[in-house]
Amino acid sequence: MKEALIFLVLIIFQITVMPDTSSGLSISKPGCPDKCGNVSIPYPFGIGAGCAATSLSPYFAVTCNNSFQPPRTMVSDNSTTREVIDISLERGEMRIYSEVSYTCFASNRTMPENYTSGFSMEGTPFLPSTTRNRFTVIGCSTMGVIGGYMHSNPNLYVAGCYSYCQSINSTSDGAPCIGMGCCETIITPNLTDFAALLVINQSSVWKFNPCFYAMLAEAGWYSFRQQDLIEHLGFVSGKAKRGVPLVSDWAIRNGSCPKDREKAPRDYACVGSNSYCVGASNGPGYLCNCSEGYEGNPYLPEGCHDIDECKLRKQDPKYEQLYPRKDGVCHNTPGGYMCKCTVGKRSDGTNYGCRPILTKSEQVAMGLSISAVVVMSLTCLLVMKLQKMKHSKEKDEYFKQNGGLKLYDEMRSRQVDTIRILTEKEIKKATENYSNTRVLGCGGRGMVYRGILDDGKEVAIKKSKVIDDDCREEFVNEIMILSQVNHRNIVKLLGCCLEVDVPMLVYEFISNGTLFEFLHENDQRSQVPLDLRLKIATQSAEALAYIHSSTSRTILHGDVKSLNILLDNEYNAKVSDFGASALKPIDKNDFIMLIQGTLGYLDPETFVSHHLTDKSDVYSFGVVLLELITRKRAIYIDNLNENKSLSHTFILMFHQNRLRDMLDCEIIDDEVMIVLEKLAELVMHCLSPRGDQRPTMKEVAERLQMLRRLQMQLVKKNQPYQSALFL
Structure with a gap:
């Protein structure tokens, strides 16, 4: 293909007459940037790993060049990297800056200064738009030629136009490009590769027109100026300094719209609810659009959002004609709107009109009936009012009683x-x-x-x-x-x-359930890595340390257990259910009577003395740590179908040097065994029989932070060795 383009260039230059010497809702994937400078980046395009639909085409991945202010968006084709002006989901268009071909002469017989521009879009989702671009030539006694290949067509495509002018005075600024100083022509659809060339008879015009230009540019962008003929490369260094805007049609090229009742392929791009597929107008493939009455990004699962036509009618009068309403009250519906008729009227058969329900005589009869009903209703209302006053008085009493x-x-x-x-x-x-x-x-x-x-x-x-x-x-x-x-x-x-x-x-509200459910009631019993368990443990310890030592008065939880540790969508721990637990007395001679607790987590010392202390929370947290490293319940059923206390069993096994028998096999790894041993020692300290021998929650949190760092260092240290094993 490239050899054929070179051949085209040689042919055209052979026939050249020369001297003997010569364009507000979320549009990107969650967590991905939606803008680069002034350019919005809608999915399937994206900046960064995982942000673009590279499975559909690697060319959907764009980059953001921050060396400019504002930053510039860049996209690659088969030949080079080009700056993006804007991207349109609705039209399936991307506007980019394209280069300009030119030829300049210093005299009638000197070798010209040449530059030939071209594109190679084969294999990319882009094709130059045939309706939104024009091949434009600037110069006098100049023929511009564009040549290339169309998608799946081996035959060479050639088109062009001729521009003529005897002198600079025969042209005028702002004149249409119909052959006097400039000319333009359309291009064929499905054009994947092309180059723009110039054929020039400069002998009579080079003195006032030293440079000649050819470009594929957005229709309507160029307006003829005499100075573009006169200045040496003035057009390139001025109006086209960054290039000329070119409109590329993009589409999902590797596929087509499913037929009726045909199952969509796995890589089908129109994943948004309330979206539909439409065939590409230029080249193979398809585009996705939001259904009528919806707007947004149809390439995202929940990207299409309902248009509130009623709200738009209120905001701008222009929408009143777009969304008409003869009578009634405008009511938004999914994908549309309707007019709810007022009392005494009904729909006239359209979506936006109403007419009276009853005639005048029927209305009089209805009025008498309503009067009778009103009298009865007022009696009922009086009874209800008295009951409401009684209920209101009760609520006031409860409000006072409850403080x-x-x-x-x-x-x-x-x-x-x-x-x-x-x-x-x-x-x-x-x-x-x-x-x-x-x-x-x-x-x-x-x-x-x-x-x-x-x-x-x-x-x-x-x-x-x-x-x-x-x-x-x-x-x-x-x-x-x-x-x-x-x-x-x-x-x-x-x-x-x-x-x-x-x-x-x-x-x-925390949406991801409890730590207890995550560890013990997972149907598939998905693996829980050690680093996630350490993260949950550290965050829970920091929360308990905070309420013990960082509030105006120490708050004792009194019921620390995995059921009272919630997880959000990022598996961050959230300690809960201590809203009405207990406050540590300011007077050290006072104590708190134990009023609650859960079997398996309850501090034995507290159980005997009935006195709740901050070390009671430490003991209970030690049991939670055991659940994390053993993935067993605080009271679990052993192989003999007997109920066992997790803390008592662990203490026994620890003293027998049988730590590995208790640990969850998913996290046993020689690389991090030192972390697990240190973690087991911390559990033993938390489960000490005497409260004064247990660490504070602040000390527990600090030791867990150190173990997290140690685990990350050990994993990072062994990664090069693990990578080598796979080579």
């Missing part, structure tokens, strides 16, 4: 604005009236519901058991302290509801 007035006073005095006090109505709406489908979990201390507030925020709503009168003041104090807890690994308290008999707490 609502004290909470308001505390919030004003401390200027706390992070706690939101919700009404019973808001809680019922958020939980769909405490629907069973909204239950996240239940236990001895109450129920937890998944709720959605009016602002769309997902929350977890905890409905605790009835609180004694003696505990209500302490309950308010705990809310105030927890409102000031701000740690990335602690589930945040967002609000409360006090106007019910059982006060309710509202927390942020």
